[in-house]
Amino acid sequence: MKRAQSETDKALRESQIISAGLDEFYQKGFAAARMDHIGKRAGVSKGTLYLYFPSKEALFEAIIKTVAVPQIAEIERILEGQSAVADTLDVLMQRLPLILRQSPLPKLIKVLIGDAFTFPELVTLYRESVIERSLNAVAAFLQRGVDSGEIQADLPDPAMSARLVIAPVLMSAIWTVVFDPIDGTQLDLEQLFHVHHQQLKRALGLQEISHD
Amino acid sequence: MKRAQSETDKALRESQIISAGLDEFYQKGFAAARMDHIGKRAGVSKGTLYLYFPSKEALFEAIIKTVAVPQIAEIERILEGQSAVADTLDVLMQRLPLILRQSPLPKLIKVLIGDAFTFPELVTLYRESVIERSLNAVAAFLQRGVDSGEIQADLPDPAMSARLVIAPVLMSAIWTVVFDPIDGTQLDLEQLFHVHHQQLKRALGLQEISHD
Amino acid sequence: MKRAQSETDKALRESQIISAGLDEFYQKGFAAARMDHIGKRAGVSKGTLYLYFPSKEALFEAIIKTVAVPQIAEIERILEGQSAVADTLDVLMQRLPLILRQSPLPKLIKVLIGDAFTFPELVTLYRESVIERSLNAVAAFLQRGVDSGEIQADLPDPAMSARLVIAPVLMSAIWTVVFDPIDGTQLDLEQLFHVHHQQLKRALGLQEISHD
Amino acid sequence: MKRAQSETDKALRESQIISAGLDEFYQKGFAAARMDHIGKRAGVSKGTLYLYFPSKEALFEAIIKTVAVPQIAEIERILEGQSAVADTLDVLMQRLPLILRQSPLPKLIKVLIGDAFTFPELVTLYRESVIERSLNAVAAFLQRGVDSGEIQADLPDPAMSARLVIAPVLMSAIWTVVFDPIDGTQLDLEQLFHVHHQQLKRALGLQEISHD
DNA sequence: GATGAATGAGGGTTCATTCAT
DNA sequence: CATGAATGAACCCTCATTCAT
Numbered sequence: 001m002k003r004a005q006s007e008t009d010k011a012l013r014e015s016q017i018i019s020a021g022l023d024e025f026y027q028k029g030f031a032a033a034r035m036d037h038i039g040k041r042a043g044v045s046k047g048t049l050y051l052y053f054p055s056k057e058a059l060f061e062a063i064i065k066t067v068a069v070p071q072i073a074e075i076e077r078i079l080e081g082q083s084a085v086a087d088t089l090d091v092l093m094q095r096l097p098l099i100l101r102q103s104p105l106p107k108l109i110k111v112l113i114g115d116a117f118t119f120p121e122l123v124t125l126y127r128e129s130v131i132e133r134s135l136n137a138v139a140a141f142l143q144r145g146v147d148s149g150e151i152q153a154d155l156p157d158p159a160m161s162a163r164l165v166i167a168p169v170l171m172s173a174i175w176t177v178v179f180d181p182i183d184g185t186q187l188d189l190e191q192l193f194h195v196h197h198q199q200l201k202r203a204l205g206l207q208e209i210s211h212d
Numbered sequence: 213m214k215r216a217q218s219e220t221d222k223a224l225r226e227s228q229i230i231s232a233g234l235d236e237f238y239q240k241g242f243a244a245a246r247m248d249h250i251g252k253r254a255g256v257s258k259g260t261l262y263l264y265f266p267s268k269e270a271l272f273e274a275i276i277k278t279v280a281v282p283q284i285a286e287i288e289r290i291l292e293g294q295s296a297v298a299d300t301l302d303v304l305m306q307r308l309p310l311i312l313r314q315s316p317l318p319k320l321i322k323v324l325i326g327d328a329f330t331f332p333e334l335v336t337l338y339r340e341s342v343i344e345r346s347l348n349a350v351a352a353f354l355q356r357g358v359d360s361g362e363i364q365a366d367l368p369d370p371a372m373s374a375r376l377v378i379a380p381v382l383m384s385a386i387w388t389v390v391f392d393p394i395d396g397t398q399l400d401l402e403q404l405f406h407v408h409h410q411q412l413k414r415a416l417g418l419q420e421i422s423h424d
Numbered sequence: 425m426k427r428a429q430s431e432t433d434k435a436l437r438e439s440q441i442i443s444a445g446l447d448e449f450y451q452k453g454f455a456a457a458r459m460d461h462i463g464k465r466a467g468v469s470k471g472t473l474y475l476y477f478p479s480k481e482a483l484f485e486a487i488i489k490t491v492a493v494p495q496i497a498e499i500e501r502i503l504e505g506q507s508a509v510a511d512t513l514d515v516l517m518q519r520l521p522l523i524l525r526q527s528p529l530p531k532l533i534k535v536l537i538g539d540a541f542t543f544p545e546l547v548t549l550y551r552e553s554v555i556e557r558s559l560n561a562v563a564a565f566l567q568r569g570v571d572s573g574e575i576q577a578d579l580p581d582p583a584m585s586a587r588l589v590i591a592p593v594l595m596s597a598i599w600t601v602v603f604d605p606i607d608g609t610q611l612d613l614e615q616l617f618h619v620h621h622q623q624l625k626r627a628l629g630l631q632e633i634s635h636d
Numbered sequence: 637m638k639r640a641q642s643e644t645d646k647a648l649r650e651s652q653i654i655s656a657g658l659d660e661f662y663q664k665g666f667a668a669a670r671m672d673h674i675g676k677r678a679g680v681s682k683g684t685l686y687l688y689f690p691s692k693e694a695l696f697e698a699i700i701k702t703v704a705v706p707q708i709a710e711i712e713r714i715l716e717g718q719s720a721v722a723d724t725l726d727v728l729m730q731r732l733p734l735i736l737r738q739s740p741l742p743k744l745i746k747v748l749i750g751d752a753f754t755f756p757e758l759v760t761l762y763r764e765s766v767i768e769r770s771l772n773a774v775a776a777f778l779q780r781g782v783d784s785g786e787i788q789a790d791l792p793d794p795a796m797s798a799r800l801v802i803a804p805v806l807m808s809a810i811w812t813v814v815f816d817p818i819d820g821t822q823l824d825l826e827q828l829f830h831v832h833h834q835q836l837k838r839a840l841g842l843q844e845i846s847h848d
Numbered sequence: 849g850a851t852g853a854a855t856g857a858g859g860g861t862t863c864a865t866t867c868a869t
Numbered sequence: 870c871a872t873g874a875a876t877g878a879a880c881c882c883t884c885a886t887t888c889a890t
Contacts, residue, residue, distance in 0.1 A: 002853095003853050005853080029241050029242075029243055032330065050882070055882080110328070114325060118240070154410075160400075161407055164407060168376055170379070171375065171378070178335065179343075182328060191372055192375060195372040196376055199365075199415035204411075246862095248873095257873065259866085262866080429869065453665050455664075455665060459861085468876090469876050470876085471877065536814075537746060539750065540746070541817075542665075548819055551815055577835075581831055584824075588832055588835060591803040594810065595806045603767075623789075623797065626840075672852095680851090687850075692885065
């Protein structure tokens with residue numbers, strides 16, 4: 001492999017390793033993942049990995065931290081906009097299939113579930129920085145709809161309702177990274193979130209407000 | 213350990229080993245699980261495990277098969293009853309928290325997700341014998357409601373709607389076996405399914421039919 | 425290898441490993457010594473070593489501690505007897521060649537010198553429990569000769585004189601475990617200690633006391 | 637690091653590396669010594685070492701050969717002078733503490749003992765070019781004293797007597813490079829060789845000849 | 849000439865599996 | 870039947886050596 005001399009080169013190499021590591025951990029789990037396989041996936045030798053990360057564990061942690069934290073921003077941005085609630089929900093439900101397919105988060109979820117008890121502090125980190133933030137953003141969004149009158153249904157517990165909004169996302173994530181690859185199927189995410197959207201609108205009693 | 217002479221003794225011993233194995237695999241994942249730990253949990257020696265299962269892999273498979281298949285019966289029974297759809301949904305939503313807490317299925321899900329690619333045929337088995345059966349049962353139940361007029365909403369895709377009914381179950385399962393044990397929290401399942409129930413009724417346009 | 429079931433069997437196996445380990449560490453030094461070689465020397469597999477010692481380092485420490493401490497007793501016994509000083513010196517000088525040839529201490533000294541800075545606390549232990557004890561015993565013996573008048577030379581510093589009595593022992597030890605094995609020579613220990621004896625008697629002004 | 641262009645620059649760089657190597661080998665032994673540490677001690681990079689020495693082993697050999705051979709000259713010079721034997725012994729015993737402290741030989745001895753069997757030919761070289769030469773010089777010196785009548789004691793085996801003269805030197809060497817650095821003590825070499833001197837004079841029956 | 853990133857053989861340690869007791 | 874001592878394949882990690890820059 002060419003040598004990474006500059007800082008940019010090194011950062012690139014590091015991100016290649018992280019990406020290769022995520023794939024290997026996703027396929028095998030932490031314990032069964034092999035450092036030389038990660039090297040092969042990243043196009044470097046086993047020894048090179050140790051120039052970038054001091055141990056398998058450190059690489060694992062770096063992966064979780066690198067991948068998890070930045071990914072949630074888009075969803076927050078959508079939800080925290082000030083458009084009409086119905087429009088925001090439109091956008092969210094339309095974007096989720098793509099986000100689920102393109103983001104590394106579903107793979108990360110699979111990895112974290114599998115090795116949860118080996119890295120509990122990473123689970124906590126993930127919960128706080130990804131899940132709770134998402135749930136809070138959804139709950140706040142729902143509250144905004146209630147306050148503005150756009151949501152007419154009685155929502156006694158917006159935090160729980162937020163969980164119910166999110167539940168199909170978790171299910172889809174697991175489905176796409178666990179069941180689909182194994183059985184060669186492909187869950188129709190567009191259809192799923194279309195139906196979810198319809199049912200949500202009824203469940204929330206969502207009033208479409210005319211845009212003019 | 214005393215010797216298991218009779219067939220019943222042996223069956224008992226076997227189920228102890230399976231239970232111990234599930235706990236160990238749940239805590240560690242397949243690769244990091246240790247046979248001597250499983251032995252210790254089951255109160256037998258490492259060697260004894262091999263009198264009952266020819267290998268770690270065989271034990272793992274036996275666990276999945278033993279635990280997965282029988283567990284789904286109750287839900288099917290509830291859904292396939294002929295009571296009013298609203299009543300059946302009442303029962304289901306009321307029973308789910310208990311089922312989630314008492315059944316070994318949530319642990320099993322965690323294990324299967326973690327080691328999915330090591331045992332793809334088990335994932336397929338689980339999908340077919342647990343998940344698809346549940347989804348089919350729910351879809352059939354929803355269809356019954358549509359057919360009887362109890363469900364008034366337009367349900368263009370009952371299979372997808374079934375997924376949305378089930379999604380909070382998967383989420384709860386993962387929550388209770390992954391996040392709660394690690395963070396010492398406890399998701400309020402009763403409240404979650406209460407809200408889910410409320411929102412479902414609105415989403416489905418469920419008509420309560422008087423029982424007389 | 426046959427299995428060591430009883431405690432005696434295990435103690436025997438352990439001492440075989442210690443002996444094999446001493447040989448390997450003596451030949452290679454700590455860092456270059458290989459666990460599988462130690463196993464081969466002891467007639468067991470590499471894995472078996474770890475049933476008896478948790479690590480290479482622990483084995484090394486066990487060897488030093490097991491071998492070093494008990495070995496010094498005979499010399500102390502000779503020196504602390506109450507025979508005439510001249511007679512005691514006779515016995516000591518006569519016995520030293522045999523002790524040097526039969527005891528594992530010379531090998532141990534070689535090992536400790538080579539890996540001194542890797543295991544400084546073992547060097548301290550060895551110094552205190554072997555070397556200082558020997559020096560003290562010799563110094564006390566010399567003082568006894570001075571007090572009784574058998575030693576007529578002026579001994580201003582018995583501790584230093586003790587070092588000079590011992591110096592040929594250290595030299596011989598190193599010679600027999602380093603130079604002789606490599607060059608196929610054999611230092612004539614009897615002759616060396618005979619000459620040492622003669623010179624010591626003159627240096628100390630030793631008076632032979634008639635035994636009757 | 638600046639480039640070494642001239643031959644003198646290169647010789648200087650080489651001797652820095654040798655000095656750094658001796659320190660590292662002395663601290664760690666051959667196997668545990670690390671090339672990058674040697675580089676750091678010498679103020680050059682790992683790669684530069686290979687511009688001067690083709691391998692770790694070659695560096696080790698160069699160190700032994702460079703350091704060992706020239707160091708013995710002073711002792712030979714003292715012993716081969718034609719002064720009175722007593723005076724020569726005075727000078728020798730007075731100089732030895734300083735020589736032991738300043739020369740790199742004690743460190744070298746420690747290194748050679750530790751890795752003796754990895755480099756047997758170096759041990760042989762060292763024995764022949766340092767130890768035997770010293771012993772021969774001392775033996776010849778003693779013979780001169782016997783022949784001139786200055787040594788009045790019966791010395792049946794001057795070669796063995798030479799070993800006894802040298803033994804405290806070896807002991808001191810090991811003491812100063814092994815025990816003293818570890819335990820923070822400092823052997824009083826002046827006192828040791830003062831006592832050695834006194835005892836030797838008695839043991840040899842040395843006649844002081846007036847200088848006039 | 850000098851550097852240090854990259855390589856990969858080597859060795860300590862673990863643990864599933866075997867089998868003598 | 871049950872045990873746990875013994876085995877050795879497998880894998881993480883180190884570091885001497887190479888060579889692109």
